[in-house]
Amino acid sequence: MEKALQPKKRKNAMRDTLGDKVFYTINGIFLGLVALIVLYPLYFIVIASISNTDAVLAGEVVLLPKDITLDGYAKILEHKEIWNGYLNTLIYTGLTVVLSLLVTIPAGWALSRKTLPGKKWFMIFFIIPMFFGGGLIPFYNVMSSLGLVNTIWAIILPSILSVWNLFMSKTFFESSIPNGLIEAAKIDGAGQWRIFASVVIPLSKAVIAVMALYYAVGQWNSYFNAMIFLQDESKYPLQLVLKEILIASESTVGGSGETMLEQFRLANQLKYVSVIASSLPVLCLYPFVQKYFAQGVMIGSLKE
C-alpha cells in the first residue's frame, strides 16, 4: 500500500513546494513583522526596568538601557510582603484551577449533549448574568450574608465559573469528540459517567489545558475582589501587593505637594519592574501548557 503511494506523494510534494513556497514566505514575513511589533515593547519594558527613571520618562531609553540600575528591583524586593503575595497567589491560583475544572468541564460536556434535559433553559440561565448584574454593593452584601468576607473563598469561588469559558468548552466538545466513539461506548454498555471519564476526558487534553490556563491567568492577574473582600494584608495576592507598592496616583493623604511628587517618582520607578515581577512566572509556565496542544491527539482512535 505505502509503496504504491510514495511516488505519487513525491510528485505532489514537488508540486506543492512551488506554490507553497510563496505562501510560506509570505506567512513567515507576516509573522515576523508581528513578532517585531510585539517584541519591541516587551524588550522596552525589560530595559526600562533597569534604567534610570528620569531617562525613561524623558524618552532617552530607546534601544539600550540608560544608567543601568537595579534600584527598582531592590526596592520591590525590600517589601517582604511580595514573597507572601507570590505564595498567596500560587495557592489561590491552584485552588481556582482545580475547582474551576471540576465545575466547568463536566458542565461544558453536559451542555454539549443534545439530550440534556432542559438544555435551552440552561443556556438562557447562563447567558443572562453575562448581561445583567446587580452591581458591587449587592454583590458585597450577598458575600457578606454567605459569610465569605475576609476569607480566601471570597476571591476563589466567584471565579470558578466563567460563562465564556463554559461556552468555549461546550463548543469544543461539540466539535471535537466524534459521535462514533460515544455510540460505540454506549453499545458497550457504558453509562454517561463512564463515557465522560474514559472517553471524553482523555480526548480533551487540549481544552482542559486551555481552560486551566485561562482560569489560572484570570486568577493570577486579578486583584479587585481581593481588594474589597480581604482585610488581612497577609492574605493579599501578588497583584494587590504590587498595586499597593506602586501607590495610587490620586493621593489624597499626601500632605504637602513635595511628598506627593516623591511618591509619583517612586511609582514610576517601579512600574516596569512590577510588570516583569508579575508576568514572568506565568510566561515561564506557558510552554508547559503548550505541550497539550499537540497535534494528532486523535491519532489511532478512529480507525474504522
Added chain:
Amino acid sequence: MKKLISLLLVLVILLSMTACGGGGGSSKPAESSDVDKLVSEYGFQWTDPSKPILNDKGAQELSFNVYSSKNASAKDYNDMKIMQDLYESTNVFVNWENVSESIYSQQKNLIFGNKDQRPDAIYHAGMGAGEILKYAKRKVLVPISDYLDYMPNFKKLLEERPDIKAQIVNVEDGKIYSLPRIEEMGLLQNPNILFLNKAWTQAAIDAGTLTGVTADDLKDGLALKYDQMEALLTYWRDNDMNGNGKADDERPLSFVYNNWQGNQCDLYGMFGINDNLEHRIIVDGKVTYTVQDPRFKEATNFIADWVSKGLIDKASFDQSQDVFLANGKGTEKYGAFYWWESETVVSNPENYITCAPLIGPDGSQTVCISNNPEVGAGEVVIFSECQNVEVLLAYFDRYYDPVISAQINYGPIGIVYEEERDEKGMLVQKPLPEGLTADELRLQNAPLGIIYLGDYAWNNVVNMEPRAKLRLDRLTAYVTPYMPANVKQCLTMPFTSDELNVIANLETNLNDHIRTNLIKWILKGGVTDAEWDTFQKELTGKCKIDDLAKVYQDAYDRFQSGK
C-alpha cells in the same frame, strides 16, 4: 418542564429578595448616650484640654473603631507614637483600621452600604459635599454641630473664623456633619512661579538679543516685558544653549498644561486675566468666567502665536508632570518654566532665578488665582450608630490644638520634634536619622488629617517645612503683590442639593466644551473673531453657563452673608 422552570424562576426571585435582607430594614441610631452616666462612671470631662477625657475605667472599657485610609509609607496608626501619646493623655482608646487609599476609594460605598458592620467613624473620609448632604438627609451621619459643647477647641475655632464655618456648614439644615482639615500656609492660591535660566539669559544679553536688562538685573524678582520674553525665547529656540551640539533640544518655555500647579494660567496674566483651571473667579463679588472676557481671546491668540513659533515647548500640552520633572534632569534643557519651586525640576537650581509675572502689551501683570481651598471639608465623619459619640468628639477635638495639630501633620514630639521648645516656644525639628529624607520620616510617623494650622500656629508653635517656607517667601515677594485686591478665589461653597444637581448636570459638559476649544485654538494658531462669537453663544446657549454662574453666585452670597 415549563412549569418547573417558572417555579424555579419565582424561587430565584424570592431567594434574591431575601438575600438583600442585609440591606433592608432601617438602621437604629445609637441610643442617646447618657452623658451623666459617662461622667459619673467614666470620669468624662471635656472642658480641660490638659487633662484626660476619661478615667482609667473608661480607658479600659470604652473603645472606638475608626476606619482610615493611610498613606502607603505610613505606619499602622495603632503603632504611631502620636496615637499612643494621645491615648495616654486622654484615656480614650481608638482602634484604627487602616487600608491604602486605592482600597478605600472602592470600600467607601461598601462601608456605607453595609449597615450592620459600620465603624464608629471614618478618618480621611474624603466626603464630597453632595455625599454629605444626601447622607445627612438619611440620618446616617452624626450632626457634629449639636455636640459643640463637648469640643472646646473646635467651638472656639468656629467662633473665631466664621469664614471657615461658612465653608463646612450643611446648607439645608445649618448643621455641620464632618470635621475639616485646615492648613493655611498661603501657598495654594498661586500655583505657579516663573523660573528663568540665568546663564542662558546672560548669553542672550551678551548677544544683544535681550535689551533693557543688564547682568545686575539677573536676580530674583526680574520682571520681563512680553517683547523681551519673546526675544529671549526666540534666541533660545534658535541656538545651542546647552552646548551639546544640538540646537533643537532646548525648550524655551515649559509647563504642564492644566496641571494643578505649574500650569499655563499665569500667561493669561499678561492680559489682566486671573485665570485658573475652572476658568471661574470672583471679581468684585461677582462670579465671573474668564472665558467670557474679551481679553481672554487676545491672550489665547498671543499664546497660540508663541506656540506656533516654537517658543512654548509643545510637549507642555500632553506631558504628565512626571515627564516634565524628568526632562529637567541631566542635560540642561529648560530655559524658562512654571512650577512652584526650581529645586525639584532641574538638577542645577542655583542657575535659575525667580521672576515676577510677565508684563503684557497693555502693561497688565498678574497671576493665576486658583480655586484650591485651604479648608478641606469632609475629612472625618461619624456614623449615627456610634455609641458614646460625645467622648469620641471630645477626643477628636484635641486634634485641633495647635501643638497636637503640628504633630498630626508633621510627626510626634520625640521622633520628629525635640522635647524642648526653642526660645520662642516653637517646636524644634530633630536631626534626621540616617538614610531617611524629611518627607519619608514625616509620612511614616504623621497620620495627617484633622488639623488647624493657621497664622497662630505658624507664629507660635511650629515652623513650616523649609521648602514650604521657601515657596511662601518667593510667593510673598514675587507673586502675591500682583494679585488685584478685588479678585478672589471662587471656592466650592456649601450647596443645596438642587444646586448640586445643576452642577452635576452642567459642569462636566461645560468643562469639556471649553477645554476642547481652548486646546484647538492654542495649538492651531489662534481663534478668529467669528469662532470666538460662536463660542460665546454656545457658552450661554447649550452649555448654560449662566445657570452655573448663578448657582455659584448664590452659594457665594450665602457664604459672604454668613461670615
Added chain:
Amino acid sequence: MDTVTGTLSAPVLSKPVKPVNRKWKHLRENAPFLLMILPAVVVVFLFCYLPIYGVLIAFQDFMPGDPILSKDTIWVGFENFSRFFNDPQFWPLMKNTFLICIFGFVIGFPLPIIISLTLNALKSKKVGKTLQTIFTAPHFISLVVLVGMLSLFFGSGGLLASIARHFGGEYESLFLKDSAFRPLYILSSNWQDFGWSAVIYIAALSNVDPQQHEAAILDGATRFQRVIHVDLPAIMPMISVMLIMSIGGLMGVGYEKALLMQTDANLSVSELVSTYVYKRGLTGVPDQAYASAIGLFNSVINVVLLIIANTTSKKFSENSLW
C-alpha cells in the same frame, strides 16, 4: 483506547412502553448530565443571580446603605434613564462609545483567528510555539504601564518624535490629535489581546485530524488551500460562538483606559459613556443609581445585539448559542 471490541451485547427486548415511562427512562438515562451541570448552576446562582436584585437601583434614588427592597426605598421610576437620555452629551457619548466598540471588534475579532491559522501553518513547530509564547506576553502588561508606554512612544517627547526630528520633520503628538485617539486606543488593545485570544483557536486547531490534511494533500491542495478548507472549517464552530458572544458584549467598555489616554485635544472622541459617568460621579453628587441605570441601558442594547447575532447565525450556519 479500543473502541469497537468484544461482542455486542444482546439487544434489550423492550415491551411496548407507555409514553410516560419513556420520558422517565430518558430522564434517568440523561440524569448524570444534570448532575454534571449542577455545580456550575449553583455557582452562577449564588454569585450572579442572588445579587441581581441590584438592578433595581436604577429605578431608585439610592445612596449606599439605603434598603433596595423595602417600604423605605425611594422609587423614581425612569427618572434616571430620562436624565441620561436628555443629557446634551447623550448622542456624542453613544456615538463615541459605539464607534470604539465596533471598530475594536471589526479589527480585534479576526486578528486572533488569522494569527492562529498562520501560526499553525508554520513549518517549524518549534518556532510556532515560541512565537505563541511571545504573542501572549502583552496580555500581562498592566493598563497603566501600557498607556505609559503609549505616551512614551507616541507622545510629544517620545520615540516617534525623536525619529521625526532626526529626519528634520515636525511631529505632532498622537495624543493631541483627536483623529489619532481611536486608532491608538483600538490598535493598542488589539496588540495586547490578540495573542491571548488566539490560544483557544490554536487549541482547537491542534485537534484537527491530520488525516484530513493528508487527504487534502492527496487531492492536490496547496498549503494555502489547506488553511481555507481544512483548518478554517475546523475552528468555525468556535468562531461562531465567540462571534456571537463578542457581539453580545459589544457596548461594554470600561473607563480606565480612555480616561488615562484622554487629553483636552481628544475629548470630543475620547469621552465615552463610562468616562462621562465616572467624571460626573466625582463632581456634584456621586450617583450610584444613575450609573446603574446607564449600565442597565447598556445591557439591554447588548441583549438585543446578542439576539440578532444568534438568530442570524442560526439562519446562515448550524452554529448558534441556542
